[in-house]
Amino acid sequence: MRRSSCHLRGLYQPARPPLREVLVRRRQHRISGREHAVQSPPSFLSSQSPIFRDMFSIPQPPAADDTMVEGCIVVHLQDTMKDIQNLLELLYDTWSVHKFHKPLHVSMLRTMLRMSRKYGFKHLRQEAINRLRMEFPSTLREFGESLGEYRFIDGEVDEIEFSVMLLAREQGIKSILPAIYVYVCVNRHSEDLEKYFVENRHILPVDLPISLLLGRDRITRAVATTTFRWLNKGTVPCKECTIPAVCAATARMISMQLLEMPTANLVQRAVFPWDRQRLEGAPLCAKCVATAKEVFENGRKVVWERIPDYFGLNDPALAGDWDEDEGEAEPEKL
Numbered sequence: 001m002r003r004s005s006c007h008l009r010g011l012y013q014p015a016r017p018p019l020r021e022v023l024v025r026r027r028q029h030r031i032s033g034r035e036h037a038v039q040s041p042p043s044f045l046s047s048q049s050p051i052f053r054d055m056f057s058i059p060q061p062p063a064a065d066d067t068m069v070e071g072c073i074v075v076h077l078q079d080t081m082k083d084i085q086n087l088l089e090l091l092y093d094t095w096s097v098h099k100f101h102k103p104l105h106v107s108m109l110r111t112m113l114r115m116s117r118k119y120g121f122k123h124l125r126q127e128a129i130n131r132l133r134m135e136f137p138s139t140l141r142e143f144g145e146s147l148g149e150y151r152f153i154d155g156e157v158d159e160i161e162f163s164v165m166l167l168a169r170e171q172g173i174k175s176i177l178p179a180i181y182v183y184v185c186v187n188r189h190s191e192d193l194e195k196y197f198v199e200n201r202h203i204l205p206v207d208l209p210i211s212l213l214l215g216r217d218r219i220t221r222a223v224a225t226t227t228f229r230w231l232n233k234g235t236v237p238c239k240e241c242t243i244p245a246v247c248a249a250t251a252r253m254i255s256m257q258l259l260e261m262p263t264a265n266l267v268q269r270a271v272f273p274w275d276r277q278r279l280e281g282a283p284l285c286a287k288c289v290a291t292a293k294e295v296f297e298n299g300r301k302v303v304w305e306r307i308p309d310y311f312g313l314n315d316p317a318l319a320g321d322w323d324e325d326e327g328e329a330e331p332e333k334l
């Protein structure tokens with residue numbers, strides 16, 4: 001085997017055009033050359049991957065001419081061309097990974113997780129998991145602080161939550177599942193979910209649609225007994241209320257709003273912080289606000305703790321061998 005450089009050949013999906021090859025060619029540390037090619041000596045891949053190191057350390061018999069490209073051995077990989085191209089881009093342009101102000105596309109995170117698991121690029125896997133954990137935190141406090149635009153990941157607007165949800169399940173990144181399931185429920189109305197389930201039924205885990213819808217239903221039904229339990233008779237107006245008639249009217253108005261609210265908005269009522277509820281109507285007095293807010297925050301904590309149960313995320317079939325602390329979770333069988 002010639003050690004100065006090698007060519008990696010990847011797989012296309014069956015439905016795609018005929019097999020093509022990736023030529024690995026390095027020119028001044030930049031991706032260049034033909035067909036998204038970069039040049040890479042085996043020593044470079046070996047220095048970052050124990051799998052490639054073992055692969056290149058095995059003595060090879062002289063290669064036949066038809067297995068060589070431009071005098072280099074061809075290495076066949078059972079990965080998609082997209083994953084191979086992304087991997088090479090990540091390895092040669094490491095600055096792009098560490099620029100935290102620049103979000104990484106979900107497809108790049110997918111490559112980092114899949115290829116790092118397969119070939120032992122541990123730093124790429126940890127980096128991908130760190131970004132996902134910052135974007136979809138596991139604690140209620142961090143979740144409340146993370147609301148808003150995505151800061152560390154990027155993707156197609158219509159698909160980003162769905163893509164991350166599937167990726168987290170595939171890679172066994174259990175800690176981000178509650179937050180991403182909630183995001184899907186908040187950002188996608190019923191029509192969006194139906195469309196996604198129908199169009200992607202061939203790739204979705206069998207349990208996912210029903211567990212997602214059941215969880216969404218459980219969260220919305222919990223609103224009345226948790227975060228908005230203070231609307232129940234006797235809580236507001238509170239005993240120290242300064243404007244009982246106004247606070248009672250406000251409570252009735254908010255109750256009516258909840259009854260008419262779309263499901264996605266109801267999920268927000270169960271998990272978003274008090275100051276992001278944006279309920280319309282006459283104000284409550286300061287005493288009633290304090291009473292209501294205390295009940296609300298206690299209810300919100302209860303909902304958050306129950307979310308794994310609501311979505312069936314504690315199912316032993318999903319728990320399996322997950323060991324995310326080491327970033328080495330076993331992938332879920334889809």
Ligand SMILES: [Zn+2]
Nearest residue numbers: 241247285288
């Ligand atoms: Zn009051």
